[in-house]
Amino acid sequence: MKTNLKYIFGVFLVLLLTLSSCTQETYSLGDLTAPSNIVVNTEVVGQDATHPNGDGSGSVKISVTGDNALSYKIDYDANTAVDLVNLPNGIATKKYTTLGKNTYRITVVAYGKGGSSTNVTKEVTVRSDFNVDASIVTALTNNASKTWVVDKSVAGQLGVGPWNVDSINPEWWAAGVNEKVASANGFYTATFTFAKVAGTGTYSLQVATPDGAFTKTGSLTTLPGIPASGDEGCYPYGGGTSAFSFIPASSGAPAVASKPANSPSTQTSVSLSGVNTFIGYGAVQKEYEILVITSTYLYVRVQGTETGNAWYLKLKPVL
Structure with a gap:
């Protein structure tokens, strides 16, 4: 019985010394500042003084820039159901196909560290002409x-x-x-x-x-x-x-x-x-x-x- 008590006491003492010698680790998620200064740039293809809404192709070149943004998603038309899709490198060309001159509201979500995000919107007016064969x-x-x-x-x-x-x-x-x-x-x-x-x-x-x-x-x-x-x-x-x-x-x-x-x-x-x-x-x-x-x-x-x-x-x- 004495031997067992000595053994138990010895194990307890080792555990106590081990725990007392451990240092507490401190973890940090780092700076979770949300993306800022998000700018949506649009270029309507064929736009000039004579064709203010483009050349009728319906194509719009879109690029997004911002600070602290790791990735982007975009919804090309807020007039329809929300459909956020990836925007690789913040660059895309969208072809709008509704005939005539139409205004679309573009929504971009910029994602930063830890899932932080910032939303921005921009409207673009573009003309789509089409003569079917x-x-x-x-x-x-x-x-x-x-x-x-x-x-x-x-x-x-x-x-x-x-x-x-x-x-x-x-x-x-x-x-x-x-x-x-x-x-x-x-x-x-x-x-x-x-x-x-x-x-x-x-x-x-x-x-x-x-x-x-x-x-x-x-x-x-x-x-x-x-x-x-x-x-x-x-x-x-x-x-x-x-x-x-x-x-x-x-x-x-x-x-x-x-x-x-x-x-x-x-x-x-x-x-x-x-x-x-x-x-x-x-x-x-x-x-x-x-x-x-x-x-x-x-x-x-x-x-x-x-x-x-x-x-x-x-x-x-x-x-």
């Missing part, structure tokens, strides 16, 4: 009215890939022939009628969905009446009609792809008005970039619901 109008609408469906007979009628200009193809996944017949046949039976309105120069899209709309649910779609939750699939939907316009593709994809494996882009998009129409896939975004179009083939892509994704769709006319 007549051959695109003819192919899509037949200069009157033309109905299209997703082409289940070809591979890749639905695909997923990155939303960028370096890889314009569904490199992540592509559907096989008749891929969705068993699980979501409404994807193939929905019709999309594009019309050129005589005398007004405007355009309309009528969507009919006899077997439902192929879409996601909740906040991942704009279509009214779709359930708040559930898997991707076809959901009962009464269809809808809206105006649409041709705009320069906001992706900035080149007309001739830089890599042979990539598809080209017509640099033209179909922009749908409202929330109740779609092309093939009921996406949140309403800009469908036309990659390829002929009188018998329509190949488009739209930004997916996940950041950085693009959904690819191949359609054919109803004969």
Whole structure:
């Protein structure tokens, strides 16, 4: 018993001496001063005394400078839902595609040490002119009215890939022939009628969905009446009609792809008005970039619901 007590006392004494010999470390997060003197510089491409709102390309060169800023994020248009994206090196060129002269409020968030941040805004007024190639109008609408469906007979009628200009193809996944017949046949039976309105120069899209709309649910779609939750699939939907316009593709994809494996882009998009129409896939975004179009083939892509994704769709006319 005495031996055990001596051992315990010895261990306690060693621990006490060890603890008493330790020095307390002091840690500091350093200076957490938020970024300051943030300046947003904008240069409207083609702006001069004769063209105060630019050359009609809609392009604006943006650069941001500031003190104590480690990184930046930017929202290009405060008139729409907040969409902060990274601004590498504080430099970007934004192509605004809403036709005519429009004013946009740019919001920049500058981030400093420890997550400190500073917000700044700036308005820029820019003009976007666009004359769509007549051959695109003819192919899509037949200069009157033309109905299209997703082409289940070809591979890749639905695909997923990155939303960028370096890889314009569904490199992540592509559907096989008749891929969705068993699980979501409404994807193939929905019709999309594009019309050129005589005398007004405007355009309309009528969507009919006899077997439902192929879409996601909740906040991942704009279509009214779709359930708040559930898997991707076809959901009962009464269809809808809206105006649409041709705009320069906001992706900035080149007309001739830089890599042979990539598809080209017509640099033209179909922009749908409202929330109740779609092309093939009921996406949140309403800009469908036309990659390829002929009188018998329509190949488009739209930004997916996940950041950085693009959904690819191949359609054919109803004969």
